[in-house]
Amino acid sequence: MSAAAMSLRNGWRGLAFIAIPVTAIAIFLFYPAALSIIGTLVRPKDGGGYTFSLQSYVFFFTDSYSLTNLGRTLWTTVVTLILLIAVNLPIALYMRFTKGPLASVIQALALFPMFVPGIIICYALIRYMGPNGWLQSLLNLVGFHHYASPHLTPWGPVIGLIWDGMPLTLLILISGLSNISDASIEAARDVGAGRLRILVSIITPEITHSLLIVSALNFLGIFGQALMPFMLGPTNPEMMGPFMLRTFSSVRDPLQASTQATITFLICSLAGIAYVRSISRRPKEDRT
Amino acid sequence: MLRRDFLKYSAAGAGLLLAGPRVAFAAPGVLDIFFNSDTNVIDFWTQVVKPGFEAAHSGVTLNLVPGGGGSGINTLADRAYAAFQAKKDPQVDILEAAYPFYPAGSLEAGLWVDFSKSGLANYDKVNPVVVQSPALLPYRGSQVVLMYNSDKVKDVPTTFADLAKWIKANPGQFTYSRPDLGDSGACFIERALQEVTGQKPELFLPDNYTEGYAKPMFEKLWPLLKDIQPSLFNGGEYTSGNTASIQLLASGAVTMTVAWSDMALQAMSQGVVPDTTAVAQLQDLAFTGGFSGIIVPSVAGNKDTALKLADYLVSPEVQNHVVTDLGGFPGIKWEFLSKELQDKFAKVAPKSIPVFPGNWEPALFEAWYRNVASDIKR
Numbered sequence: 237m238s239a240a241a242m243s244l245r246n247g248w249r250g251l252a253f254i255a256i257p258v259t260a261i262a263i264f265l266f267y268p269a270a271l272s273i274i275g276t277l278v279r280p281k282d283g284g285g286y287t288f289s290l291q292s293y294v295f296f297f298t299d300s301y302s303l304t305n306l307g308r309t310l311w312t313t314v315v316t317l318i319l320l321i322a323v324n325l326p327i328a329l330y331m332r333f334t335k336g337p338l339a340s341v342i343q344a345l346a347l348f349p350m351f352v353p354g355i356i357i358c359y360a361l362i363r364y365m366g367p368n369g370w371l372q373s374l375l376n377l378v379g380f381h382h383y384a385s386p387h388l389t390p391w392g393p394v395i396g397l398i399w400d401g402m403p404l405t406l407l408i409l410i411s412g413l414s415n416i417s418d419a420s421i422e423a424a425r426d427v428g429a430g431r432l433r434i435l436v437s438i439i440t441p442e443i444t445h446s447l448l449i450v451s452a453l454n455f456l457g458i459f460g461q462a463l464m465p466f467m468l469g470p471t472n473p474e475m476m477g478p479f480m481l482r483t484f485s486s487v488r489d490p491l492q493a494s495t496q497a498t499i500t501f502l503i504c505s506l507a508g509i510a511y512v513r514s515i516s517r518r519p520k521e522d523r524t
Numbered sequence: 525m526l527r528r529d530f531l532k533y534s535a536a537g538a539g540l541l542l543a544g545p546r547v548a549f550a551a552p553g554v555l556d557i558f559f560n561s562d563t564n565v566i567d568f569w570t571q572v573v574k575p576g577f578e579a580a581h582s583g584v585t586l587n588l589v590p591g592g593g594g595s596g597i598n599t600l601a602d603r604a605y606a607a608f609q610a611k612k613d614p615q616v617d618i619l620e621a622a623y624p625f626y627p628a629g630s631l632e633a634g635l636w637v638d639f640s641k642s643g644l645a646n647y648d649k650v651n652p653v654v655v656q657s658p659a660l661l662p663y664r665g666s667q668v669v670l671m672y673n674s675d676k677v678k679d680v681p682t683t684f685a686d687l688a689k690w691i692k693a694n695p696g697q698f699t700y701s702r703p704d705l706g707d708s709g710a711c712f713i714e715r716a717l718q719e720v721t722g723q724k725p726e727l728f729l730p731d732n733y734t735e736g737y738a739k740p741m742f743e744k745l746w747p748l749l750k751d752i753q754p755s756l757f758n759g760g761e762y763t764s765g766n767t768a769s770i771q772l773l774a775s776g777a778v779t780m781t782v783a784w785s786d787m788a789l790q791a792m793s794q795g796v797v798p799d800t801t802a803v804a805q806l807q808d809l810a811f812t813g814g815f816s817g818i819i820v821p822s823v824a825g826n827k828d829t830a831l832k833l834a835d836y837l838v839s840p841e842v843q844n845h846v847v848t849d850l851g852g853f854p855g856i857k858w859e860f861l862s863k864e865l866q867d868k869f870a871k872v873a874p875k876s877i878p879v880f881p882g883n884w885e886p887a888l889f890e891a892w893y894r895n896v897a898s899d900i901k902r
Contacts, residue, residue, distance in 0.1 A: 279672035301894050317695035367758075367777035388761045409587075471702055471762040472897035487890045488626075 253513035265499065269501070272494045279491075280397070292495040302496070308473035309500075312390065313458045316397045317451055320405050328409035329439075332416075343406075358467035359397055362387055365395065392468030393475065397458050404457075405450050412446025413439070445514055452511035456504050476500045555833060556828050558591035560621035561816060562833045565664070565789060565850070566590060572845045575834050584829055597622050601814070604821040608635045613825035618833070621816040623882050624659035625730075631659055637820040637827065644835040649856040656730055656879065660817040663837045664846045667805070667813030668711035671773060671788045674778035683808040684719045688748070690780075692755045694790035694827050697779040699757035699772060702897075703889045706766040708782045711812045713749070713892060714880040723809045728776040730881040738887060746895045753896065760900040773797060782811065786851040812880040815855060832869040 281287045296302045327346055331339050349357065365371050366387040375383050386392050416439060424434050459475035462477030469475065474482070476496060557641030559566050566588055574586045591597045600616050605627045607614035624636040636659035639647060654662045670687070672680060676697075681687040691698045718725055721741050752761040757778050763769045769781040770788070774797045783791075783803075791797045805811065818832045818837065836842060843854040844862050858866055 242754065301898060304898070308706070366775065367772065368775040385758075388758060388763075433680070466705075467764055472893065472900055474893075482704055482893075485593075485598060486886060488886045 244267050273498050273501075276491060276495045276498055290493050293499075295492070296495055296499060299330045302479075303474060304473045305479045306499070308390065309459060312393055312397070312475055313455055316401070316458050317454055319394065319398055320454060321447065321450065324402060324405045324409055328406055328413055329435075331410060332413040338482050346406050347403045349399050354396075354400055354463050355467075358396060358464065361392075361396055361399070361468060387468060388470055390470060393461070393465040396464035396468045397461060400464065401454050401457060408446050408450045408453070409443065412443040412449075416442045426430070448514040449511060452507045452514065455464060455507035456511075459504050459507075460500055552826065553829075554585045554587050555829055556587050556589065556615060557618040557620060557818075558589050558597065560591050560593065560597045560619070563590070564786070565620070565816075568845070568850050568900050571840060572849060573833075573837065576842065577833055580836070581832065583830070584835070591619070591622075598626055601626050604823070605630045605633075605635055608633070608821060611823065614821050614823060615825065616821055617824045617826045617830045619819050622819050624657055625883050631657065635775065635821055635823075636660075637822050637831065639834065642831050642834075644831065644838070644855070646835050646838045646840075649840070649860045650838055651855060651857045654815045654855060654879065656815075656817075656881070659817055661834050661838065662815035662817040662855040663843070664812055664850060664855060665815040666784050666786040666851070668708050668715075668782050669788055669803040669805050670780060670811075670813035671770070671783040671797075671801065671803050673709045673773065673776070673798060673800050674802040675798075676779045680802075680804045682804075682806060684715060684806055687806070688752055691752045692700050695755040696757055696759070696782065698752075698755070699761065699763055699769065700782050701763045701765050701769050703885070703892055705764050706769060707814060708766050708769060708784055710885065710889070711763065711814070711880070712782045713745070713888065715806070715809070715811050716724050716748055717741065717745045717888070718809060718812075718878070722750055723730060725809070725812075725878040725880075728881055728884055730883060733881070733884045733887070735887070738857045738884065742888065742891055742895075749892070749896045750899055753899065762897065765859065770797065773801070785813075789851040810878060812855070812878045814879065815853075817855070 276292050277290070278286050279289045279291070324346075327342065332342055363369055365385055367385045369385065369387075372383045372385065375381075386395055420438055421434055424438050427478060429437070460477050461475065462481055465475035466478040466481075469478075476499075480493050480496045480500070483489050483496060487493075532643070557569075559569075569586070569588050574588065578584055591600060597619060600619060601622060604614040604616050604619075608630070624631045624671060630636065635670060638658045639661045639710075640658040650662065654665060656662075671682060674680075677690075681690045700706075700712040703710035703713050714728075718728075721727055721744065727741070756762070757772065763772060765780075766784055766787055770783055770791050772778045773781050773783075774791070785803065788801075788803050792801055792803075820827060820834065824830055838856055840856065840860045840862070843856050844854045844865060847861065847865055848852055854861055
């Protein structure tokens with residue numbers, strides 16, 4: 237058998253392997269999503285037939301209420317993302333360069349949120365940081381009486397989402413940092429580089445990919461979140477997740493809800509593209 | 525267990541998992557009942573309705589399934605309607621705390637069973653005041669009440685006007701839930717709407733909502749709600765549900781809120797709120813209440829058994845338990861309840877419970893978000 241035929245046969249076998257998941261995705265994800273997106277553009281006409289209309293999008297982008305909600309969602313996403321990286325990068329660096337029982341304890345603590353369901357976190361956070369909660373009582377004990385609870389303010393969901401996003405962020409950053417060889421750092425140290433210089437010139441370029449992946453994945457996770465903003469956030473402005481849910485089930489306006497979903501999808505797909513580009517470029521660079 | 529046995533059983537288990545749902549649905553004696561209500565109601569069915577009914581009808585099993593909230597129940601109603609149009613078994617026998625008004629047009633098309641024409645032996649006992657549609661069988665009711673800390677509130681408001689005055693005189697001490705997330709908040713807004721339109725609940729009927737009719741009335745409502753907004757908890761913040769309101773009261777963050785009577789009584793008996801917690805009702809026009817009922821698709825595979833269960837549900841036997849075990853109001857007239865209960869509740873048994881029609885709510889809630897909530901100043 238020639239090498240070409242062999243690789244062709246392997247190719248078919250490979251395709252057969254991915255056929256089931258791809259078909260499942262196509263049937264259960266792409267098809268209903270496409271139906272819903274097309275449904276926002278092609279509307280049934282009075283007296284039969286269909287007509288193309290951008291009316292629901294025009295409504296969304298001229299409606300200050302909807303735009304405020306979109307703005308709040310972007311704000312929450314960006315602020316949460318920045319804080320997530322600011323909190324997790326130092327922990328990841330610490331764990332990359334420290335061995336021992338304390339590092340293990342910190343790792344276990346940081347990964348702990350992964351094993352707690354979101355709804356439990358929400359109720360626990362309300363009890364903890366809510367008005368007259370534990371945190372306020374503790375602060376009162378040490379004589380601090382000006383605590384303003386973040387519960388039901390825009391910072392409520394930010395705190396909840398940081399809790400929720402920590403394990404994933406940390407795992408990706410640690411795996412990115414573990415790719416940096418000790419040898420390169422020691423080499424830099426040998427030629428007299430200080431700690432800051434090592435961080436800026438050796439470590440940062442090596443983990444740009446990880447940072448991109450972390451940002452893209454968290455963006456996707458946070459932007460469409462419904463639970464945290466709805467449990468911990470203010471009544472208004474709403475984030476897109478609760479806004480879509482409410483438009484669908486309470487206002488009973490499936491058209492506007494799918495329009496909101498399509499807009500959310502388009503914004504999230506930007507993060508998706510960044511993620512896919514980032515992981516598909518990786519192997520090529522590794523080969524060089 | 526031997527390894528071979530283990531393999532055999534797990535293969536059988538996997539087979540059951542695959543075939544399971546279909547077998548369960550096709551089984552003639554299994555009634556699939558989906559709940560919109562909270563777990564306290566499902567507990568009530570598990571402990572009272574299910575054993576009682578299964579004992580009286582051998583071979584019948586009630587499959588009680590939490591329906592996943594409003595949108596989940598709507599999806600099931602959509603499924604029932606699709607099956608109805610295709611003349612198939614929707615695999616839904618009963619929807620609890622749902623309305624026959626969704627999906628639009630389903631009631632007129634005949635999707636839901638008309639209980640008044642189904643020969644239920646106990647149907648005559650049902651209180652006509654609480655019947656919104658013959659396709660909806662009301663079996664439990666509750667009413668929204670003021671829930672407050674009697675340590676701090678000595679003179680509890682007895683009229684809505686007094687309540688509004690109290691809220692403004694005690695900034696930050698009152699809140700209500702977002703109307704779409706907690707019905708107690710919805711009832712507060714609806715009572716306010718009745719207040720600004722001259723305390724006439726008869727203005728709001730299940731079949732008279734039109735945008736033109738409702739809008740002038742809504743316009744009168746916003747000034748009142750915006751006026752009290754800065755005096756609410758945290759300068760105008762609304763809770764994310766009935767339980768969340770009670771939580772704020774329990775932590776002492778607010779002094780008064782609105783709550784469902786059954787949830788308030790339960791919280792008080794479980795001690796999750798301070799001992800000094802009390803409930804009160806407005807005396808000029810009571811807060812709207814609500815009756816939860818069941819609906820049965822006319823194409824349900826187990827329709828006959830479902831109707832037997834419906835009949836059992838409005839029997840005095842179960843209705844007595846609705847009052848004693850659930851803290852709710854009966855769906856049947858009080859004269860059919862036990863003598864003991866009639867005497868005990870003579871003073872609080874409401875002659876009528878104002879009911880606000882569900883089909884007004886989508887427009888009212890959406891307008892509330894746009895006109896009131898969007899006005900919060902920070």
